[in-house]
Structures are given as C-alpha cells and as structure tokens.
Amino acid sequence: MSKRAVLLVNLGSPDSTSVPDVRRYLNEFLGDERVIDKPRSKLLRTILVNGIITPFRSPKSSKAYQEIWTAEGSPLVVTSQKVREKLANELGAEAPVYLAMRYGNPSIASVLAKIVADGVTDILLFPQYPHYAMSSWETVVVKVQEEAARLAKPLNVETVQPFFEDADYIEALYQVSAPYLSLPHDMLLVSYHSIPERHLREADSSRAHCTVMKDCCSTCSPIHGTCYKAQVLKTTQAFVKRAGISADKHTVSFQSRLAGEPWLTPYTDYELERLPKEGKKRLLVMTPAFVADCLETLEEIAGEGKEEFLHAGGDWFQHIPCLNDQPPYIDFLAGRVRAWLGGRKPVEIQAGQRAQTLAAAE
Template identity: 75%
Template sequence: MPKRAVLLVNLGSPDSTAVPDVRTYLQEFLGDERVIDKPAWGPARRFLVNQIICRFRAPKSAKAYEEIWTENGSPLVLTSQAVAAKLATALGPDLPVYLAMRYRQPSIASVIEQMATDGIEEVLLFPQYPHYAMSSWETVVVKVYEEAARLAPTMKIESVQPFYEDADYIEALYRVSAPYLEEPYDHILFSYHGIPVRHLRKGDASKAHCTLVKDCCSTCSAAHAMCYKAQVLKTTDAFVKRAGLPADKWSVSFQSRLVGEPWLTPYTDKELERFAHDGKKRMVVMTPAFVADCLETLEEIAGEGAEEFKAAGGESFRHVPCLNDQAPYIEFLAGRVHRWLEGESPTATHILSSAATHQA
C-alpha cells in the first residue's frame, strides 16, 4: 500500500503583530493574483500592492491583530494546529496529518518538502474552506499542485471539493451553534466573507448565467460549481432547515469588503445598524464561511460588529464561534477522510479545469 497522508490548508496569519510582519503577510496575501486580480495594472501592480496598499494598511491591521492575539500567537494558526492534532488522533498513527498555510508559516512548500522526506506518496488535500472562491479555495488548491509538481512530482494529490452542503458539515454547524440558538433572540444574521461581484462573473464559464439570469443563484446551473454566492446561500438554506429557523428571523450578509468596486451585498455592518434601528434588540451572528475563528470573526464581528450593533440601539449580541477544534468538526473531517480511504474520489478536476478563465 502507498504511504498516505492528509494535508489541511488554511489562510494563514502574520508571524507577529509587529507592523513589519503584518506588512510582509499583506504583501504575500494581497500579492496573490487570485486575491487582487487586476492584470490591467500591469507592471505597476507590485508597486501598488507593496508600496501603497500594504504600506498604509499594515499599521491599522497590526492594531486589529493585537486585539485578538494570544500569548501563544495567532488564533487561526493555533486553532488549525489543534484541529490537525485532534484529527491525527482520530485517524490513528498510520495516517499522518500535516498542516500548511496559504500565506506565511508553515508554508505549503515547506510542508510538501517534509511530506516527501517522510516518504508520503498519496495525499488527501483538505482546503479549510467550505465554499468555492478563486481567492480562497482555488488559490490553495492551485498552490499545492504547483508546489508538488516542483518539489515532489511523483506525489499523487487529490483535493476535497467545497463541502458547503455536505450533510455532515451542516450537522456539525448545527451542533456547535445549537446552545446559542436555545436562548431568546430577535434575529440571526449569517455573515459570510465578501468577494467582488466581478469574481462571480469570472467563475461562470458560460458567461451567460451569473448576474444575468433572474434569481441566478436559485436557478439550477453548472455555474454554481464555481459560484461563491450560490454556495453560501445553499449552506444557509440547509442550516435553516436543519435548525428549524422561522423564515422571518434570519438573513444573509457579507463582510470584509474593499473599496473601489461592487462587492456582494448587503453589507454586514450596515445590516447590524439597520436591525438595531428596526428594534431588533437581541442579535445572533454566525460566520459559516470560516471554519476557524480569526481576525474576521473575532475582531470584525465579535468586536466591531457588537459595538456597532449596540451603538445603534441593540442590547444583546452573541457571536457563534466557528467550528474550530470542536468534536463535531473533527468528526466531519474524519468522516470525509475515511470516505477517501474507502475509495471515494474527491477529485476537484472539474473545478480546476476552469481556473484558467480567471486569468482572462
């Protein structure tokens, strides 16, 4: 039998909250052409990202990271390490689990080198993103394949596809959030990370469905395989049905937008203010796009979001923690790995075959 392993990959974090470290992280993150995909900028692109955007954004981001940083480092990295350790325990000693970050440390290249040194021949890549987006799921998968081709060309890698409506994933979400739904609330807001509307159109290979067809996200289409918005709506609908939420007590919004072009709406911060002004005093916010709590959930939602809601007249604000290293999520991950071991192919070829369209 070939020697197998599991590779978990998440976003990553700065090495510290020092401004130079945050700037280095932002340069790597925002320098990714699947994050800021502006080929029209040409030669000026690197200068714009490194010398203007990151230079002015790094001090502000460093202060935000200081708000959530722990004595042992980044919450995202620490949680991801705990997930990898618990998954390794669940799978047993014959199936090692490795962890890499798309940006900063541990790098994808260094982990692939380590796997090759350890004699790993077959890998199940498990991107820690439930939904497809070129700036998250796709950039992880493409980077892993690129580095493996360069450093370990004989290593066979299969990737788990976006698991946005996997019944076991929805069940894990429900089990983690159930205690927060037992207390009285006026509204539940499902806040997902935002992306530019343009990215949705680029993911539609037909160029005839996304944002062009009425109710495009609810109209069946092959484009949904690469449509972030359609997938987050399916996650929400599945969760709502599982939890039995009343139709008038939940909604969807999008956070973490950048200026300069249209992003997915409605915006989370605006929605929190609106609900407070409308008399919604008790708010619950879930962030299902993230499997581990990070800057966007801890500082932007649990911190700033709570302050904005209460400043607008709200009284109670509860942020439901992400799946993190809680048992339901470990059970979900282990279940998907066992399906792979039993012969189920998780190949992502049909998604990645369209990745070239993003460079157009």
C-alpha cells in the same frame, strides 16, 4: 507501496503583530493574483499592493491583530494546529495529518517537502474552506499543485471539493451553534466573507448565468459548482432547515470588502445598523465561511461588529464561535478522510478554471 496522508490548508496569519511582520504577510496575501486580480499586469499589481495598500494598511492591521492575539499566538494558526492534532489522534495509524498555511507559516512548500521526506506518495488535500472562491479554495489548490510539481519526487494530490451543503458539515454547524440558538434572540445574522461581484461573473464559464439570469442563485445550474454566492445561500438554507429557523428569524450579509468596485451585498456593517432600527434588539451572528475563528470573526464581528450594533440601538449581541476544534468538526473531517482511505474519489473542481476561462475569453 503507496503511503497516504492528509494535508489541511487554511489562510494563515502574520508571524507576530509587529508592523513589519504584518506588512510581510499582507504583501504575500494581497499580492496573490487570485485575491487582488486587477490590474492584470503583475508589475502594476505589485506597485499597488507593496507601494500603496500595505504601507497604509499594515499599522491598522497590526493593531487589529493585537486585539485578538493570544499568549500562544495567532488564533487561526493555534486553532488549526489543534484541529490537526485532534484529527491525527482520531485517525491514529490510518493516516498522518499535516498542516500548512496558504500565506505565512508553515508554508505549503515547506510542508510538502516534509511530506515527501516522510515517504508519503499520496495526499488528500483538504482546503479549510466550505465554499468555492478563486481567492480562497482555488488559490490553495493551485498553490499546492504548483509546489508539488517542483518536488524531486512525485506526489499524487487528490482534493476535497467545497463542502458547503455536505449533510455532515451542516450537522457540525448545527451541533456547535445549538447552545447559542437556544438563547433568547430576535434575529440570526449569517455573515459571510464578501467577494467582488465581478468574481462571480468571471467564475461563470457560460457567461450567461451569474448576475445575468434572473434569480440566478436559486436557478439550478452546473455553474453553481464555482459560484460562491449560490453556495453560501445553500449553506444557509440547509442550516436553517436543520435548526428549524423560520425565514423571518434569519438574514444573510457579507463582510470584509475593499473599496473600488461593487462587492456582494447586503453589507454586514449596514445590517448591524439597520436591524436595531427595525426592532431586532437581540442579535446572534454566525460566520460559516470560516471554519476557525480569526481576525475577521473575532475582531471584525465579535469586536467592532458588536460595538456597531449596540451603538445603533441594539441591546444584546452574541457571536457564535466557528467550528474550531470542536468534536463535531473533527468527526466531519475524519469521516471525509476515511471515505477517501476506503477508496472513494473526491470530486475535484478543476483548479485554475477561472484563469483558463479568462484566457479563453481574451
């Protein structure tokens, strides 16, 4: 008889704010070929990441983590643990809930080993990413499949697809944001994590749509199933429609980029400087690409972003917290899990699709 369970997977954090722990974490994170995918050679990427990027970035990242670290530990991990606990309490005897991190601890390999030891035969993998990107959703799915294949006992894995415009997800976003939207403000800035523009083209198996066709994101296409930009724009459109926010009261931007090639624009830091100059002095910022507050939301947006906006002439700045462990998000997760338990099959984007497309092209 099969025994079913749920596996939540989020990004992860260093074990502590010490430079060695941060460097170890960054080596694993940035060493992922779906995060930094150039140069193609694994050896050259390793030299680039371990020998050049992380030695210089680790001390700076350590200080950034110190700004947001709590007595309980990493905000991302602590919040994710609370989500797991609350979802488990909501589901009760229906299904146990496990939590793993793509990088750092608890690792996917260790949690899968525990899942099998507990007698589980079928899991619903629930990546904690609303949108598809090879550096977020896809790398989680591929890693879980790789580690599951190494287990001594077979484990059936079904995966929740990106939920960027799921009506219940949009409603959860609205419910959590509503108290902040009621505050007087001139503009809502919807900031998403950026990715290289090149990744959009590589995820386009047709090679004829993303960044090639005019208005590619607004032109309906099956390619949008693996197009991060099209998906974040659909999230924004669905959210502002639900919230009743007019076109002149919101704008979209992209944060957290690396130097060396074009990333999605407009850049959030540029928008934080531009908006006060155009009379947008009271600013709300929300970050829907993240379901739990983390370094990119707490330090980069609520901390540095606020300073940049006020320094540029803004009067008031408020970051809207992520969904975190709020009841609307727990309800959304429970609804998706119960649909699976009731026999509905999650529609799964083929993991590794980008890699297969690249191999075919080469």
